[in-house]
Amino acid sequence: MRLMAVLLMLLGGCMGTFAPKLSSWRAMARPAKPSAEAEAYAHYLTASLYERQGKYDAALEELRQASDLFPDSTTLLTHLIEAYVRTEDFDNALHICKRAVSEDPGNAGLWLTLGRLYYEFERFDEAVNAFNEAIKLNPESAMGYEELLTVKERTNDLVSALQVYEKLIELNPRTAVPHFYLGLNLARMGDAAGAKAALGRALELNPRFARARYLLAVVSLDLNENEEAAKNLLLYLSQVPRDVNAQERLAAALARLGRYPEAVRIMADIVRRGPAEPRLYLACMYLMLQAGRYEDAEAKIPPSGAPIFSDLMTALARRGAGKPYRGLVEGLDKIAGDIDGECQAYLNELLYFFGEESTGAYFLDALGTLRDEVPDSRTLDIILARTLMAMERPEEAEPILLAALKIAENDFWVHYYLATVYEDLARVADAEKHLQTCLTLEPDNAEVMNFLGYLYAEQDMKLDEAEALLKRALEVEPDNGFYLDSLGWIHYRQGRAESAIELIRKAIIAMDTDDAVLRDHLGDAYLLNGEEEKAVEQWRRALRLDPGLEDVQEKISQHTQ
Numbered sequence: 327m328r329l330m331a332v333l334l335m336l337l338g339g340c341m342g343t344f345a346p347k348l349s350s351w352r353a354m355a356r357p358a359k360p361s362a363e364a365e366a367y368a369h370y371l372t373a374s375l376y377e378r379q380g381k382y383d384a385a386l387e388e389l390r391q392a393s394d395l396f397p398d399s400t401t402l403l404t405h406l407i408e409a410y411v412r413t414e415d416f417d418n419a420l421h422i423c424k425r426a427v428s429e430d431p432g433n434a435g436l437w438l439t440l441g442r443l444y445y446e447f448e449r450f451d452e453a454v455n456a457f458n459e460a461i462k463l464n465p466e467s468a469m470g471y472e473e474l475l476t477v478k479e480r481t482n483d484l485v486s487a488l489q490v491y492e493k494l495i496e497l498n499p500r501t502a503v504p505h506f507y508l509g510l511n512l513a514r515m516g517d518a519a520g521a522k523a524a525l526g527r528a529l530e531l532n533p534r535f536a537r538a539r540y541l542l543a544v545v546s547l548d549l550n551e552n553e554e555a556a557k558n559l560l561l562y563l564s565q566v567p568r569d570v571n572a573q574e575r576l577a578a579a580l581a582r583l584g585r586y587p588e589a590v591r592i593m594a595d596i597v598r599r600g601p602a603e604p605r606l607y608l609a610c611m612y613l614m615l616q617a618g619r620y621e622d623a624e625a626k627i628p629p630s631g632a633p634i635f636s637d638l639m640t641a642l643a644r645r646g647a648g649k650p651y652r653g654l655v656e657g658l659d660k661i662a663g664d665i666d667g668e669c670q671a672y673l674n675e676l677l678y679f680f681g682e683e684s685t686g687a688y689f690l691d692a693l694g695t696l697r698d699e700v701p702d703s704r705t706l707d708i709i710l711a712r713t714l715m716a717m718e719r720p721e722e723a724e725p726i727l728l729a730a731l732k733i734a735e736n737d738f739w740v741h742y743y744l745a746t747v748y749e750d751l752a753r754v755a756d757a758e759k760h761l762q763t764c765l766t767l768e769p770d771n772a773e774v775m776n777f778l779g780y781l782y783a784e785q786d787m788k789l790d791e792a793e794a795l796l797k798r799a800l801e802v803e804p805d806n807g808f809y810l811d812s813l814g815w816i817h818y819r820q821g822r823a824e825s826a827i828e829l830i831r832k833a834i835i836a837m838d839t840d841d842a843v844l845r846d847h848l849g850d851a852y853l854l855n856g857e858e859e860k861a862v863e864q865w866r867r868a869l870r871l872d873p874g875l876e877d878v879q880e881k882i883s884q885h886t887q
Contacts, residue, residue, distance in 0.1 A: 366396035373409070382412045393422075400430040407439060416446050434463040434470070441473055445480070450835075453477050468497050484515050484840040485867040502532035509541060514839045515871055518548045536565045540572055547579060550681070555579040570596055574606070577613065578679040586617035597626060604632035608672050609679065611639045616688070620646035634663040634705060635672045642692055655696050658705035665705060666739050669712045677716050686717045704733045704740070711743055720750040738767045745777065754785055772802035772809070780812040783819050792816050807836035811844050818847065823855035842872035849881070858885055 373388035386409040393402045403426040410419035420443040427436045441456030454477050461470035471490050478487035491508040498504055509524035525542040528535055539562040546555035556579040563572055573592055580589040593610040596602060607628035614623035623643035627636050637654045644651035677685050693710040700706065707730035714723040724747050730740045741760040748757035761778040764771065775795040782792035796813040803809060814829030830848045834841065849864035865882050869875055 362395045366392040366399070366402065369395070370402065370405070373405070377409075377412075382409065385409055386413055386415075398429070400426055400433065400436075403429070404436070416443060419443055420447065431459075432463060434460045434467070437463065438470060438473055441477075445477060450477050450481050466497065468494055471497070480835070482834050482837055482840045483867075484511055485870045487511055500531060502528040502535050502538065505531065506535065506538045506541070509538065509545075513541060513545055513548075518545050521545045522549070534565070536562055539565075540569075543572070543575060543579075547575060550582070552579045552582040556583065574609070574679070577609070581613055581616065581679075582681045582684070586613055589613050590617050590619065594622075594626070604628035604630070604636070605672055605675050608632060608635055608639055609676065611643065612676055612680065612685075615639075615642060615646060618646070620644070632663075632668055632672060633661050634658060634665060634668050637661065638705075638709070641696070645696075652699065655700045655703065655706070658703055661705070665708055666742075669709065673709065673712055674716060677713070682717060686713055689713045702733055704730045704737060707733070708739060708743070711747075715743065715747065720747040723747050724751070736767060738764055741767070742774070749781065754781065757781060770802070772799040772806075775799040776806075776809050776812050779816065783812060783816045786819050789816055789819050793820075805836050807833045807838075807841075807844075809833075810836060811847060814851065815847055818851050818854060821854070823851055826851040827855060840867070840871055842868040842875060842878075845871060846875065846878055849878075853885070862886055 369388045369392035373385040373392065376382070376385035376388060386406075389402070389406045389409045393399070393406050396402055403422055407419050407423050407426065410416070410422065420440075423436065423440045423443055427433070427440050430436060437456050437460035441453045441460065444450070444453035444456055454474065457470050457474040457477065461467075461474070464470060471494050475487055475490050475494075478484070478490060488508070488511060491504055491511060494504040495508065505524050505528035509521045509528060512518075512521035512524055522542065522545050525538050525545065528538040529542065532538070539558050543555045543558035543562060546552070546558065556576060559572055559576040559579060563569065563576065566572065573596055577589040577592040577596075580586075580592070590610070590613045593606065593613050597606055597610050607626050610626045611623045614620070614626065620643045624640055624647070627640055637658060641651040641654040644654070673689070676689075690710070690713055693706055693713065697703065697706045697710060707726050711723040711726040711730070714720070714726065724744070727740055727744045727747065730737065731744070734740060741763045745757045745760040745764065748754075748760065758778065758781060761774055761781065764774045765778070768774065776799045779792040779795035779799070782788045782795075793813065793816050796809060796816060799809045800806070800813065810829050810833035814826045814833060817823075817829060818826040827848065830844060830851055834844050834848065837844065845864050845868035849861040849868065852858075852864060853861035862882055862885050865878050869878050869882065
């Protein structure tokens with residue numbers, strides 16, 4: 327329905343153009359035999375009446391007849407497109423619109439409509455071309471750029487979107503909104519410094535722009551500029567006082583600054599108001615542990631969910647308070663919980679919000695102590711290893727996981743994490759061995775199929791087996807961007823350039839945001855297909871998304887000399 331609203335708006339400017347042009351036709355009509363033009367006008371008037379009555383199918387039929395009688399009228403074609411859009415017949419709307427554009431190529435509104443119709447059919451390249459034609463015809467109008475942005479956002483082409491935002495800012499230099507969206511786009515790309523500059527400009531133009539204030543605080547947290555983050559979050563909360571996400575981030579900024587009593591007060595208030603997610607209870611427990619409020623921490627155990635981390639954090643609270651806790655630690659391996667899911671949802675969140683360095687150091691020390699006291703705990707080993715992996719210390723995680731393997735030799739996650747560690751350490755054979763074990767334990771696990779298939783593709787080995795694995799994975803999750811890219815990369819290794827390009831482009835669209843590795847892959851696939859210019863264009867996008875890709879810079883230099 328959004329498409330219909332947009333197209334009707336674009337076509338709305340043409341609504342009054344037909345009748346005035348035909349007002350003289352009445353005089354041309356002859357009682358004996360009306361002219362084709364007069365008949366067309368009669369059908370047009372009848373269609374207008376039907377539209378006012380909400381009889382859109384009948385109006386469409388009248389407009390069809392009018393257009394057949396007067397086929398050279400762009401205005402009639404425009405109304406016919408509108409009628410097809412109203413009835414959601416986009417196939418015929420596109421057919422008629424292409425005809426109208428060919429007859430009136432200087433009409434920017436028709437190009438905009440054509441672009442929106444191409445977009446509806448996910449013919450994104452053609453949509454971009456149509457919007458660019460509209461922009462050429464009317465470069466001072468923001469509408470063409472805004473429509474172009476729709477495509478860029480939908481296809482995750484965030485680098486190209488930057489140029490569009492910059493043009494919108496050029497057209498509206500004193501308006502805060504385009505600066506905000508530029509900042510949002512840069513934040514999605516991981517360019518925190520660029521995002522900060524754009525959002526700062528948005529706030530210069532409109533100091534009351536709450537969303538810009540909040541996003542600037544989030545970006546400041548990513549840059550570890552915690553004083554700045556806290557200041558902007560306080561200003562934001564003065565405008566939007568009940569925003570829990572902002573309160574949580576304010577507690578995070580204060581904790582990073584060592585202001586634990588203030589952070590505890592905020593997080594405890596969030597939990598007290600409820601209903602709160604388990605991660606918020608655990609965050610509150612963590613902050614209370616840091617503040618030395620061990621009795622209070624034990625009282626903040628989540629009422630449900632997070633069984634593993636609830637018992638772990640409770641054990642740490644009791645230990646700090648000098649109360650018995652060993653039984654809780656010894657019972658961790660008996661909990662039928664999702665260890666991987668809890669590490670993702672709770673451990674990673676604590677590390678992200680409260681600072682990887684300080685929070686990671688706390689857990690390494692605390693878990694290490696517990697592990698010395700209860701040496702044969704598979705759960706403690708996994709959480710300790712996951713902490714080291716999150717801190718990018720895989721060589722230290724390996725012996726911890728090997729110890730866990732002695733306790734639980736058929737544990738899926740121990741094998742999976744060992745494969746991850748060995749991939750990071752470039753020990754391909756070891757990674758392959760543990761992934762094969764994972765598939766033995768869970769033969770239909772699509773994530774493992776993707777992991778192993780991509781590992782083979784990266785090493786240019788066992789490509790037929792890799793392809794079979796990825797096809798099975800895509801049967802489980804056909805729209806998974808990572809799986810589509812992996813299969814595309816396998817096809818690239820097999821020399822199948824065109825299918826590689828198609829799959830990797832689909833993968834980019836399916837991702838949550840633009841991805842430097844996928845852009846690099848797409849560039850390589852274009853080069854294999856003999857399209858050097860497109861290859862360089864994609865490599866430049868990859869480098870803009872991740873300036874640290876040295877091999878990509880080398881490829882650009884090699885192919886632009």
